[in-house]
Amino acid sequence: MKKTVAAVYDRRKNKATTRRSQSAATAAWALAFTLNGKRVSKKVKPTQTLLDFLRIEMGLTGTKGACEEGECGSCYVLVDGKPMNSCMMLAPQVQDREVVTIEGLAKGKRLDVIQQKFIECGAVQCGYCTPGLILAAKALLKDNPHPSREEFLVGMEGNICRCTGYNKILRACELAADELGLKK
Amino acid sequence: MTTAKSSSAYETGPMKVVGTGALRLDALGKVTGATKYGQDLFSKKFLFAKVLRAAHPHAEITGIDTRAAKKLPGVVAVLTHKDVAGTNLHGLIRRDQEALCSTKVRYLGDAIAIVVAKNEATAVEALKHIRVDYKPLPAVFNFDDAFKPDAPKIHAEGNVLGEKHLRKGDAAKAMSEAEVVVEDWIQTQTCDHAFLDLEAGRAKWDGKMLVIEVPGQWIHEECRLIALALGLPVEKVRIIQPATGGAFGGREDISIQIYLGLCALKLKGETICMRYSRSESMVVRHKRHPIRIHYKLGAKKDGTLVAAQIKFYVDKGAYASTGIAVMRKASSHATGPYKVPNISVDVIGVFTNNNPCGAMRGFGAAQTAIAYEGLMDRLAVKLGMDKAELRHKNLVKSGDEVTTGQVVPYATAVECFDAVLKKIDWKNRSYATPAPHLKRGYGVSIVCFGLGYGDGFPDASRARCRLMPDGIIEVYSSACDVGQGLINMIAQIAAEEIGVRLEKVRPVLADTMRTPEAGSSSATRQTYFTGSAVHIAAAELKKQLQDIAGTHLKELVYEIKIVDGKAFNYLHPGKRMTLKEIAREGKRRGYSLEALGVYKPPTMPENTATGQSLRAFVTYLFGSHACQLLVDTETGEVKIERYIACHDVGKAINPDQVIGQIQGGVTMGIGMALMEEVVKKNGRILNAGFTDYIVPTIRDVPEIECIVLENPDPGGPFGARGIGEPPLIGCGPAILSAIHDAIGKPIRELPATPERVWRTLAADHP
Numbered sequence: 046m047k048k049t050v051a052a053v054y055d056r057r058k059n060k061a062t063t064r065r066s067q068s069a070a071t072a073a074w075a076l077a078f079t080l081n082g083k084r085v086s087k088k089v090k091p092t093q094t095l096l097d098f099l100r101i102e103m104g105l106t107g108t109k110g111a112c113e114e115g116e117c118g119s120c121y122v123l124v125d126g127k128p129m130n131s132c133m134m135l136a137p138q139v140q141d142r143e144v145v146t147i148e149g150l151a152k153g154k155r156l157d158v159i160q161q162k163f164i165e166c167g168a169v170q171c172g173y174c175t176p177g178l179i180l181a182a183k184a185l186l187k188d189n190p191h192p193s194r195e196e197f198l199v200g201m202e203g204n205i206c207r208c209t210g211y212n213k214i215l216r217a218c219e220l221a222a223d224e225l226g227l228k229k
Numbered sequence: 230m231t232t233a234k235s236s237s238a239y240e241t242g243p244m245k246v247v248g249t250g251a252l253r254l255d256a257l258g259k260v261t262g263a264t265k266y267g268q269d270l271f272s273k274k275f276l277f278a279k280v281l282r283a284a285h286p287h288a289e290i291t292g293i294d295t296r297a298a299k300k301l302p303g304v305v306a307v308l309t310h311k312d313v314a315g316t317n318l319h320g321l322i323r324r325d326q327e328a329l330c331s332t333k334v335r336y337l338g339d340a341i342a343i344v345v346a347k348n349e350a351t352a353v354e355a356l357k358h359i360r361v362d363y364k365p366l367p368a369v370f371n372f373d374d375a376f377k378p379d380a381p382k383i384h385a386e387g388n389v390l391g392e393k394h395l396r397k398g399d400a401a402k403a404m405s406e407a408e409v410v411v412e413d414w415i416q417t418q419t420c421d422h423a424f425l426d427l428e429a430g431r432a433k434w435d436g437k438m439l440v441i442e443v444p445g446q447w448i449h450e451e452c453r454l455i456a457l458a459l460g461l462p463v464e465k466v467r468i469i470q471p472a473t474g475g476a477f478g479g480r481e482d483i484s485i486q487i488y489l490g491l492c493a494l495k496l497k498g499e500t501i502c503m504r505y506s507r508s509e510s511m512v513v514r515h516k517r518h519p520i521r522i523h524y525k526l527g528a529k530k531d532g533t534l535v536a537a538q539i540k541f542y543v544d545k546g547a548y549a550s551t552g553i554a555v556m557r558k559a560s561s562h563a564t565g566p567y568k569v570p571n572i573s574v575d576v577i578g579v580f581t582n583n584n585p586c587g588a589m590r591g592f593g594a595a596q597t598a599i600a601y602e603g604l605m606d607r608l609a610v611k612l613g614m615d616k617a618e619l620r621h622k623n624l625v626k627s628g629d630e631v632t633t634g635q636v637v638p639y640a641t642a643v644e645c646f647d648a649v650l651k652k653i654d655w656k657n658r659s660y661a662t663p664a665p666h667l668k669r670g671y672g673v674s675i676v677c678f679g680l681g682y683g684d685g686f687p688d689a690s691r692a693r694c695r696l697m698p699d700g701i702i703e704v705y706s707s708a709c710d711v712g713q714g715l716i717n718m719i720a721q722i723a724a725e726e727i728g729v730r731l732e733k734v735r736p737v738l739a740d741t742m743r744t745p746e747a748g749s750s751s752a753t754r755q756t757y758f759t760g761s762a763v764h765i766a767a768a769e770l771k772k773q774l775q776d777i778a779g780t781h782l783k784e785l786v787y788e789i790k791i792v793d794g795k796a797f798n799y800l801h802p803g804k805r806m807t808l809k810e811i812a813r814e815g816k817r818r819g820y821s822l823e824a825l826g827v828y829k830p831p832t833m834p835e836n837t838a839t840g841q842s843l844r845a846f847v848t849y850l851f852g853s854h855a856c857q858l859l860v861d862t863e864t865g866e867v868k869i870e871r872y873i874a875c876h877d878v879g880k881a882i883n884p885d886q887v888i889g890q891i892q893g894g895v896t897m898g899i900g901m902a903l904m905e906e907v908v909k910k911n912g913r914i915l916n917a918g919f920t921d922y923i924v925p926t927i928r929d930v931p932e933i934e935c936i937v938l939e940n941p942d943p944g945g946p947f948g949a950r951g952i953g954e955p956p957l958i959g960c961g962p963a964i965l966s967a968i969h970d971a972i973g974k975p976i977r978e979l980p981a982t983p984e985r986v987w988r989t990l991a992a993d994h995p
Contacts, residue, residue: 100268100269101271101273105262106262106265106266106268106269107261107262107263108262109266109268109425109426109474110268110427111425111426111427111474111507111919112507112918112919112920113506113507113918114507114918114919114920116918116919116920117425117919119425146262147260147261147262148261148262148263150261151261156257156260156261160260160261163256163260164252164253164256164257164260165252167250167252167253167885167886167888167889169253169256169259169260170475170712170713170714170889170893171424171425171426171473171474171475171711171712172255172256172258172259172260172264172472172474172712173266173424173425173426173474173475173712174425175259175260176260176262179260197927198927198928201927202926202927202928203926204926204927205425205919205924205926206425206927207423207424207425207475207477207893207897207924208475208712208713208889208893209889209892209893209896210889210891210892210893210894210895210896210930210933211892211896211925211926211927211930212892212930212932212933213888213889213892214927215927
């Protein structure tokens with residue numbers, strides 16, 4: 046669209062105050078970060094949550110939203126290796142950071158050990174909590190390859206599962222830790 | 230192993246697929262994030278709908294002005310009851326709830342208008358511009374107020390939804406003659422299903438049909454309800470079930486289907502999306518019935534039960550939902566697994582201006598179990614008798630009558646109970662604790678649960694099996710996999726019956742255009758009903774395959790066996806034919822290669838005056854739980870140390886998934902017993918979100934030790950029964966029984982939160 050002189054002038058005049066006065070919801074921010082190993086640059090509404098950004102703008106629907114208030118862990122993504130509730134983060138907060146979603150865990154067709162163990166142990170029922178739990182376990186095992194039972198509980202207590210009763214989930218995580226331990 | 234329905238009498242080898250813990254067929258998509266749930270079907274190109282809810286719990290609507298909202302940029306349409314061409318009514322048993330309210334609202338979740346906009350934010354904004362004028366009416370929020378003769382009427386016909394009575398023997402006389410009588414009350418709470426996958430989906434009028442992709446539990450019934458409400462012929466409505474993240478009864482009532490359907494009809498060609506937020510879901514959707522139960526139990530001095538008099542006071546909420554059926558299930562399970570010759574049960578359900586209450590795992594039987602087991606504990610204390618011994622004395626055995634007068638031919642309550650007592654080492658249980666402020670307690674419970682709807686309802690499931698040209702067996706069923714894993718159950722039964730490997734079976738589930746009606750995924754019925762239908766269809770298809778193979782191989786048809794996808798004469802296996810070859814040959818000969826299985830076991834209605842029926846339910850399920858816990862008497866906190874659950878499942882089609890169901894049910898039971906409660910004030914839910922509505926986390930759940938018994942049921946596929954609800958039903962009473970044991974006082978109001986336990990300890994009364 047051709048810009049009129051007046052419009053350009055108005056913008057210059059308001060430049061200093063634009064960032065604060067312009068409706069925060071409409072001003073687009075240029076966001077650049079690493080998503081599942083790939084560099085991403087995209088215009089984003091600063092008020093959009095990371096969860097909505099990933100699901101709607103990036104089409105990565107493996108990250109789930111269930112409570113929308115940071116209680117259930119369904120929306121976990123790894124931000125610089127730490128599990129974060131993406132429903133409680135705004136998209137611009139991942140500027141220049143590294144984000145991994147459930148879609149970024151498998152290497153091609155080769156599943157991550159934790160994914161594999163979740164399948165083998167029957168730790169998946171409805172599957173809605175599964176991506177978040179797998180990422181929680183991923184972060185836990187990365188920091189601590191041999192967690193005690195208590196450390197597992199600390200690492201996973203931010204995730205709600207309504208179907209399985211957690212027993213098989215814990216088993217899957219412990220077996221994944223064992224297998225990772227053997228590899229090392 | 231031979232079975233009642235097996236088509237071939239020659240198969241005697243061990244089963245290859247049924248009874249194995251085959252991995253879930255849908256697990257790969259779920260661990261990689263590829264599986265599409267309702268909310269994953271959205272696109273920015275689609276329109277978004279949002280619903281305006283009532284501002285008062287009980288009010289007349291005097292005017293709705295949508296003009297300002299319609300003018301908002303980005304708003305495409307604003308719809309009200311005037312836009313609905315059909316009855317505008319829905320409800321599973323009674324059509325008493327308006328999809329969009331016209332003249333009156335009865336609770337805060339009632340819908341008044343729908344905004345369709347270019348995006349969700351605009352739709353949310355537009356809701357604020359709809360003006361609704363109300364004339365507030367006096368409201369009632371509990372049973373007692375609603376039951377008063379002069380109470381404000383919530384429905385025109387009054388506040389009593391219905392009553393249910395059960396009479397067996399002469400309870401009053403037997404009670405007056407009883408040597409020992411215990412009497413108490415119990416108040417259960419309102420629970421939310423709290424499945425993680427919020428109500429979400431999309432709809433489109435594709436030129437010929439209304440296509441709705443929203444998770445439900447009984448898609449054919451939903452089609453009928455949508456068609457009625459919107460004034461469409463039922464064959465113009467198609468539901469395709471997306472992946473579903475849990476249901477637990479919470480998707481039985483219509484959720485967003487009618488709203489989406491209406492929008493799609495009004496905006497033909499457009500795809501409309503919609504999702505609830507967590508708080509909206511909790512405010513709007515039906516819940517578990519809070520029930521006040523008055524229970525009086527009479528026995529002889531030796532502990533033999535002689536009479537039970539029970540009254541249930543049910544807060545139904547604003548609409549009928551499945552309330553009548555829940556009330557009936559409460560009454561028909563009123564004495565659970567115990568033989569009581571004289572019973573009187575009265576159930577009264579009344580409307581209030583609270584959330585409607587309907588189906589939730591346990592369905593009336595869960596509340597009842599808490600009452601009958603609680604009273605058995607009180608009786609044991611009064612008699613000075615061991616509570617396991619008292620239970621043993623009164624358990625139903627094969628050939629005994631249960632509450633409804635139905636004779637149970639194969640009762641395994643005793644086996645289940647003995648198994649948990651042995652596992653927990655009941656006789657040698659120790660009350661020694663690490664500190665004096667900690668008290669240990671042991672609880673037990675026994676479940677006797679009628680499977681299916683029963684009560685004469687024409688309950689049926691249909692399934693179709695088809696051999697595809699590539700040698701794959703497709704199994705079609707409208708059964709909704711809501712996470713419980715019936716996809717494996719169906720595939721494993723078909724694979725076993727036909728004689729192919731599991732990966733050669735492809736289940737096609739829940740699309741009303743393609744799959745035959747299977748009834749609802751509720752009442753613990755899908756393994757029994759749909760499993761049987763698949764078994765029958767697979768057996769029939771197998772006969773067709775044997776026919777073709779026999780003719781082609783020039784062998785006797787009844788000597789043809791199919792193993793690992795190859796047909797051959799089992800007496801002299803030489804010539805073989807693969808399923809792919811059979812498919813080609815069948816096509817050449819013009820054979821159908823397809824079979825429909827219908828499973829429709831009859832039940833008999835309960836007598837309206839006495840609640841008695843020779844066959845109230847198709848079959849009964851038995852189970853038993855034992856719990857060991859510690860109560861901190863300073864804080865009231867409860868820590869479960871050991872949990873054992875034993876269930877007789879007839880035959881575990883997939884033992885791993887059976888254990889998953891047991892552990893999940895117990896966990897939900899832990900939530901119901903110790904923490905979950907929807908807190909309401911004047912009809913408004915104060916904890917509509919996971920911050921305040923507390924469900925069990927990994928920290929609250931101990932190792933759940935499962936014992937799976939397999940006493941085959943003659944009516945189920947390969948002898949299988951079902952497992953969905955009993956684990957939850959057994960859990961609450963076992964925990965409460967253990968708390969009673971630990972602190973010496975019963976908890977009467979659920980859930981047993983630390984505060985309630987502490988207050989019970991601090992109170993003067995017993």
